[in-house]
Amino acid sequence: MSDYTIRRYRQSLILGLIGVAKKLFPDEQLKISHSILDGVYCELEDSLLSSREVIQVEEALRSWVLSDQTISCNPSQDHLYQCRLGDLEIKTLYPPLERTGSLQFFQLIHFPPGFILLFPNANHPETLAPFVPPEKLSSTFSESQRWLENLHLDKVKDVNAIISEHGSNDLICLAEALHEKKISSIADRIYEQRRNVRMILISGPSSSGKTTFAQRLSTQLRVSGLRPVALSLDNYFLSREETPLDENGQYDFESLKALDLPLLAAQINALIRGENVETPIFDFVHGRRSPAGKPMHLSSDEILVIEGIHGLNPSLIPSLDRNQMFKIYVSALFQLNIDNYTRVPTTEVRLIRRIVRDNQFRGINPERTLAQWESVRRGENHNIFPYQEEADVMFNSSLLYELNALRPYAERLLLTVTPDSDYYQTATHLLTLLSFFNSLDVSTIPFISILREFLGGSIYNV
Known part of the structure; x- marks a missing residue:
């Protein structure tokens, strides 16, 4: 199932959910709040839902699916899709599937005060991923939501209004101040545990701003x-001929087994004991370790900072005492919705970030970035998302003004994807999404901002 088909499948289920919720709770307003795990978190704006009520909603949704009825939907003038469910008209970002009967795989899970609509596993669309209660992830979303409520911001139009009234500088300052405050509090927490913690592990999906976050945290x-010392997992890659293969017979560089785990564990344990080691330097051109390594020693006031996709995986360094590690999950958890029913998918925010960055710093055209995205997502689903609750703390790297700032850069690139491309449909959809955001002057964005990792102009080596 392609990424676009998955989006349509999910959009169809959300449509059905809106319809059955309106029938069951006619005086209430359902809000499709945000992505969470392989699903979306939903709630009623003014009421708590009991577990029995969630079961009722799921039963009604399954009845709607089994009715195998046609979903009526047509493009509208504002680039959305106008869908009809009985007397209810709903606008959507994606066109739904034609009929309800194919929507067999889903589950509703009570997650007070609302519930999670769990979609099929992206890698295995005829199964549901095992559900691990996303307590820390949910808490991070709630923290960000409270901050938006304090600023009286909820929808994209609220941010657009501030920009239109020439208030973008205040908007930028507020968003960046929130980041700085959060990074500072994480550093304080690590400092309080300095007697035990000798290593910070930072992980998160693609284009989350992990590199800038790691450097800003190091400054704090x-x-x-404390004196942070960076250690790159990339230097622990096995030689090319020892690298495991994926299901297509290609080198699987994102597999945990692509790393020399015994050497990594031995050297980190030695560093923590105060011993000298020679860490490897990987030669990516020739696909093997360089003959000479890099001498390293860890003093009592120094702390290792390791960034990589496997940072939260307990199998990375199983011999190390968990109390000696501080794990951080970084992700761009965008929370402004277009309306109550139309959320801005966090995955697409990251994709837009990546399209801009790939072109700015790697000379990669948007079509190639789009072609790689499905593989990137597979790797995230396998290597990152299952371990996110292992984190000691989560950092939301999203900035409420970022799609306004990225719009002119991303638009220019996406418009180069021609109608004969396999990725024209995705490019068109992203252009539609960006059309809801008023452009913003980026000249006042601070040079330490995480967004500079994608736009350029960062003071850090990213």
């Missing part, structure tokens, strides 16, 4: 009196 740690 130095302010606290």
Whole structure:
């Protein structure tokens, strides 16, 4: 199932959910709030839902699916799709599937005060991923939501209004101040545990801004009196001929087994004991380790900072005491919705970030980025998302003004994808999404901003 078909499948289920919720709770307003795990978190705006009520909603949704009725939908003038469910008219970002009967795989899970609509596993669309209660992820979303409520911001139109009234500088300052405050609090928490913690592990999906976050955190740690020392997991790759293969017979560089785990564990344990080691330097051109390594020693006031997709995986360094690690999950959890029913998918925010960055710094055209995205997503689903609740703390790297800032850059690139391309449909959809955001002057965005990792102009080596 292609990524676009998956989106249509999910959109169809959301449509059905809106319809049955309106029948069951006619005086209430359902909100499709945000992505969470392989699903979306939903709630009623003014009421708590009991577990029995969630069961009723799921039963009604299954009845709607089994009715195998046609879903009426047509493009509208504002680039959305106008869909009809009985007397209810709903606008959607994606066109739904033609009939309801194919929507067999889903589950509703009570998650007070609302519930999670769990979609099929993206890698295995005829199964549901095992459900691990996303307590920390949900708490991070709630924290961001409270901040938006304090600023009286809820929808994309609210941010557009501020920009239109020439208030973008205040908007940028507020968003960046929130990031700085959160990074500072994480550094303080690490400092409080400095007697035990010798290693910080940072992980998160593609284009989350992990590199800038790691450097800004390192700055805050130095302010606290700690000396961070970066260690790259990339230098622990096995030689090309030892790299495992994926199901298509291609080198699987995102597999945990692509790393020399015994050497990594041995050297980290030695560093923590105060010993000298020679860490490897990987030669990516020739696909093997360089003959000479890099001498390293860890003093008592130094702390290792390791960034990589496997940072939260307990199997990365199983021999190390968990109390000696501090794990951080970084992701762009965008929370502004277009309306109550139309959320902005966090995955697509990251994709837009990546399209701009790939072109700015790697000379990669948007079509190639789009072609790689499905593989990137597979790797995230396998190597990152299952371990996100292992984190000690989560950092939301999203900035409420970012799609306004990215719009002119991304639009220019996406318009180069021609109608004969396999990715024209996706490019067109992303252009539609961006059309809801008023462009913003990026000249006042600070040079330490995570967004500079994608736009350019960062003071960090990213």
